Amino acid sequence: MRISIHFIATLILGIASMTASAGVPDRNAPLPYPEERTIQQAEQGGTQPGLGDSASGKQHLDRHYLGPYGEPERDVLLQRGGNTWRYLRNEDLALGCGVLLLVMLLVIVGFYMLIGPMRLEHPPSGRTLQRFSVWQRVVHWSTAISFLVLTFSGLLLLFGKKIILPWLGHAAFADLAMFSKTLHNFVGPLFVFCSLAIFVTFVHRNFFIHADLEWIKHFGGLVSKRHIPAGYFNAGEKLWFWGAVTMLGLLMSSTGLVMDFVVLDQTRYQLQIADVLHIAGASLYMAGAMAHIYIGTIGMPGAYRAMRDGVIDTEWAREHHSLWYEQVLATQDESDAMVPVHMPPMPGPIR
Numbered sequence: 001m002r003i004s005i006h007f008i009a010t011l012i013l014g015i016a017s018m019t020a021s022a023g024v025p026d027r028n029a030p031l032p033y034p035e036e037r038t039i040q041q042a043e044q045g046g047t048q049p050g051l052g053d054s055a056s057g058k059q060h061l062d063r064h065y066l067g068p069y070g071e072p073e074r075d076v077l078l079q080r081g082g083n084t085w086r087y088l089r090n091e092d093l094a095l096g097c098g099v100l101l102l103v104m105l106l107v108i109v110g111f112y113m114l115i116g117p118m119r120l121e122h123p124p125s126g127r128t129l130q131r132f133s134v135w136q137r138v139v140h141w142s143t144a145i146s147f148l149v150l151t152f153s154g155l156l157l158l159f160g161k162k163i164i165l166p167w168l169g170h171a172a173f174a175d176l177a178m179f180s181k182t183l184h185n186f187v188g189p190l191f192v193f194c195s196l197a198i199f200v201t202f203v204h205r206n207f208f209i210h211a212d213l214e215w216i217k218h219f220g221g222l223v224s225k226r227h228i229p230a231g232y233f234n235a236g237e238k239l240w241f242w243g244a245v246t247m248l249g250l251l252m253s254s255t256g257l258v259m260d261f262v263v264l265d266q267t268r269y270q271l272q273i274a275d276v277l278h279i280a281g282a283s284l285y286m287a288g289a290m291a292h293i294y295i296g297t298i299g300m301p302g303a304y305r306a307m308r309d310g311v312i313d314t315e316w317a318r319e320h321h322s323l324w325y326e327q328v329l330a331t332q333d334e335s336d337a338m339v340p341v342h343m344p345p346m347p348g349p350i351r
């Protein structure tokens with residue numbers, strides 16, 4: 001018992017001290033500019049509060065580098081936190097983001113080759129069922145396209161200097177980076193709007209039901225290829241909705257807006273924190289989106305049709321979303337809900 005209390009106390013202290021040190025600039029980071037080295041020399045032997053001091057952390061940073069609380073940074077000559085942020089962004093975060101995206105790519109390719117797509121057990125019926133309205137598709141496509149634009153422009157900002165600059169040259173890369181930055185700055189607020197719209201449009205379909213537990217237990221039958229009963233959206237889609245669209249959407253929108261509109265006297269320190277959270281959130285969102293796009297296209301044949309045309313085959317609905325299918329049959333006149341497949345699929349909804 002005593003050992004476990006000691007263990008827990010050590011763990012909590014360890015996590016607390018790591019969190020505390022995360023708020024303080026890395027004092028060991030080499031200082032690249034002569035001005036920084038001069039400041040460091042001038043400060044030597046001074047009375048700066050250490051980690052154990054109650055004035056440590058953010059206050060420590062503010063007092064010495066950002067001016068007193070509440071005051072804009074008018075008298076800041078040089079902020080050493082910037083050095084810590086630069087190392088974190090260019091090394092740890094860039095590496096973490098790159099590794100996560102590559103691992104996700106490998107997992108998806110491996111999954112596709114070893115287990116393969118989730119196909120229908122029976123042939124398609126040839127009759128279709130309305131799944132998404134025009135509005136729902138417009139919202140979905142707008143969110144997806146703005147997300148992809150932000151992804152590619154964001155990745156260019158993060159990795160471009162290391163990967164693209166060496167073969168494109170400084171002049172062309174400068175134009176490309178400036179274009180990406182401007183594009184990202186303008187598409188960002190559009191994505192915030194799309195995220196709000198997609199949340200309002202689909203939230204009523206995403207409340208968890210008891211059957212979702214079974215779906216999670218069997219990982220949706222993705223490995224066993226068994227069709228687990230699911231409602232209009234299955235548990236995986238709901239987790240994507242709450243975890244990514246909602247939570248990561250909030251994180252990306254808030255940190256993005258903080259960096260996009262520097263009109264509230266944001267300090268450099270706050271912008272650095274926002275950027276670090278933005279990159280971490282972007283990495284998770286992009287990795288999740290890769291899995292989402294896989295399952296919505298080649299991972300589950302027939303699913304993409306719902307996004308493109310708004311309809312799916314009735315057999316697809318019966319096997320992948322059996323609870324919803326039964327609900328549709330119980331509440332709607334069959335001839336009203338289903339339409340023959342030979343009707344023109346494009347453009348617009350089939351009714």
Ligand code: HEM
Pocket residue numbers: 089147150151153154155157158181184185187188189191192252253255256257259260275278279282285286
């Ligand atoms: C979910 C989609 C998004 C992804 C994947 C994404 C990704 C990224 C990435 C990778 C960076 C580069 C960070 C760096 O180089 O330090 C970045 C920077 C940035 N993002 Fe986003 N972002 C997204 C959404 C947003 C939104 C919604 C906004 C604004 C409302 C926004 C505004 C910004 C700004 C202002 C920067 C800094 C640009 C600069 O270097 O000046 N982002 N984003």
